[in-house]
Amino acid sequence: MAVDQIGSSARAVRKADRIGTPRGTTMRKVRRTAALLLVAALVGTCGATFPDHGGPGWASPGLVGGGGWPFAGVPVSAEAAKGASYIPGSSVLRLGDGRVRLVPFGTDTVITVEASDPRVEDAVLADTVWLTGGAVPDGGKATPAASREVYREMAERALLDLRLLTRPNGASQASWYGAWRYSWPRDSAFTAAAFVMTGHLPEARRILRFLAGVQDGNGQWAARYHADGTAVTDGREPQLDSLGWVLWASWLFRAQAPEAAGDLPELWPMVVRAADHLTGSLDAEGLPPPSSDYWERKPDTEEDPRRPTLGVVGPVLAGLRSAASLALGVGQREKASEWGRAAQRVAAAVEQQFTPYGYPRSPVRGGLMDTSVTFVAPPFAPSDPGVDEAVANAFRRTSLPNGGVLPGEKWSGNPDVAWTPEMALFALTAATSGRAAEAVSHLDWLAAHRTSLGVLSEKVDEHGEPASVAPLGWTASVVLLALSALERPLPIPGAAQEPRVS
Template identity: 35%
Template sequence: MPATDDDASASPAHVRRRPRAALLALLLVAAVMVTGTGRALEVWPFSPRNATVALSSAGISVAPDGTRTPIPPGSDVQFLPGSRVAVASPGAATQPQLDAAQESRDWLAAGTVPGAGTDFEDMAVDALLDVRALTLDDGAVVAGWSPNWRYAWPRDNAFVAVALARTGHVEDALTVVMFLQQVQEADGSFEARYLPDGSGPPDDRGIQTDATGWALWAAATVIAEIESPQDRARAARDLEPLLERSLAHIRDLTDDGTTLPPPSPDYWEVETSKQTLGTSAPLLMALAASPPALDALGDARAAREVATVAESFDAVVHDAFAPGYGRYLGGSSVDTAVAFLLPPFLPVTADEVPRAVLSAWDAAPTRMARPAGGLAPGTSWKRDGISWTPTTSVFALASAGLGDETGAVRWLRWLDDHRTTLGSIPEKVLFDGSPAQLAPLAWSSANVLLTLVLLDEAEAGRG
């Protein structure tokens, strides 16, 4: 959920003018001059309300040679069925385009479409196709195809890997996690984001601690999805460097699960001197998910040891952030990270979730609500009227994990209603319900798929 220079489109030039807007614009310009980074809005406490942000792309097309192209809003192109191959009309398709579309349909058929037979089948197909389009041959998953999003964030890669694995595309998922292993630093840390070719970061945003948690959680979860013990062991061996480096780094940061990690930017991607739940929760997720992966390596002793560290760190996190489970240690501002303490992010049942976590979770949507019906990343996020689909889809996923199917369907329906004309999920939705910024967004698409997988499993359990 980039909140830095990628959010520059929320600058005064794109804001609906209100009384005193000229003064606010001057102050914002002054803030930019002070910081020299163009990141004023992420720290400016008096952002204008009801910002208007242009939609740069309504979808993504993939040519037979693999070339990706963002499709601007208002374009009259069509996709060949079951693909992201764009044509002026189906009758004008060339043979290479027809072949590429068939390859795409074969890929869909090789896995499963969650939500098949429901009102959300169409959204699921589109989300799968968009995730595939944003996943490159080397396993890098770019957040989106507009220039400022055409980078691989470890978090986005992690969620896409899990979504691919849970929809039957395990080999693709492993390729994504292998990309994370390739770019990981020797000490187990990750930069905030990477160039798609894996050659390094595009800027100096620096190390982001939650990324290690996301990468390890994804690796362990993907490994667990492999049915064959032999294949599961082989995947674990292939990912052993990532497993070992990540575990060592997390254990070092938390003193073997006995203390919170130091302050670090998290998914908000802003510098902070405070410890956040957005950093601690992904590390807890990673520790809790790791023992089965270590068992797959044949190291039962290490699996038991890490399970003990996870149990200890679980107590540390809850003791530190209870009772309000705010974004910052000791604070009351709740954000998306409260969902990461719920199933399916942690291997717990709804009955095992502490009552205080459920209270914070239940109250969060009211406090994070935006005019169009979606959610902002947190209660202290700027009041610009914009809903963010990553947060809204995370809440759909956590609702499904808790067994709240009504809540999950409500959030899914909102996401479905605010897709672009080409069927893609945008990053943002304006106060008037218009899709904004860019579409598709990898993280939101993955969350929708994972939510539908859980709803399918609940339905199968009733059968």
């Protein structure tokens, strides 16, 4: 994809210096090229296909916080990160010279103080108390003892980063920079799920309340939102998979924490609107309409533009199953039956349209494989041997020499750069399916390719170095879910809770 060429701009300037080309002329060309490529990037994947290498002014290996409301996160410059490390259990940074960087309580401005400053102890204590208010998963007995300490540190960092990315009103941002500094309902649903499974329920509740507040009356969400809840108007159509993911996260919240869910009166009306919309969207074959999915590209670019991708169908199926189970749990049997029948129609469509071809992205013979096959596997759907085989096939066909995976076959972006959300999804499926060794292998790769501060970035380049923005909320949340699933299997919508309907 053209956006992956932006990182070459700095190389062009260095080359100009070597051969004597006037730097001003080169810089003007670079700026024009970068601007055009940046605009093209808006059609990217995971809501954030921007340069694989950040330039001065935005590259950061992590965020600094301070434990105090509103949990403001300020990026750490690459220079400041040299020799620096987080004080354990916190988002407070000890710099290479021994001083400490933090964001004081009630502000969003970073300061640097001596280690003896009492604000350091207060900030670390506040972060640690928050962490211990829930669980920090390390994979448990399914994980080799040598890995648990690493996993716990990775999970600790992921939780603290997710808190820094979540605004007081519940807007959970994908990351801190530029086009990532928005709230995608899809990513937000996974963050809420991670907070649910780690027992950080106030944060999960705030995110779901935010989503309920910005939902359209027809049950849909905009593709993404500003932190104040206003929709981003950049021409992107609503993305149907987000409804399924929010329904799944809502069911998980209610199933794991019914009392906390009872304190969120907005939850049931939000579920009704989203599930009714999905039910009403199904065609005669039981499929939802074509829509952009987590790749965030227009349906007419797919192998079969007439039908939705598995990246849409999988979340819709999980969402309808989740809604039916949630409805049954709150005594709404009529809605449970209605949404359960809709889920059965989608499941039958998957069996007819995707299963014969091995669950490719588009339902065509010889269709390209991508990570969305994990959306019809645990923890989003009951276990199925054919799906397990397809998951393994997709992983093989998207694997890279650096050990990571591409978002899909014949990826239009940089073919050498791995994406961490996709690797995390493979880990989550393996962990929930009882394939602990496979999950550990994927998680080991993620742990080994974090930034110098231990933060999960969006990408890993061909040299095995973290690339793009860090932290990425989606990766952090899925890693937490995978580690939780190694400790105890995540519940699966429709596996036991769903009523039998005809």
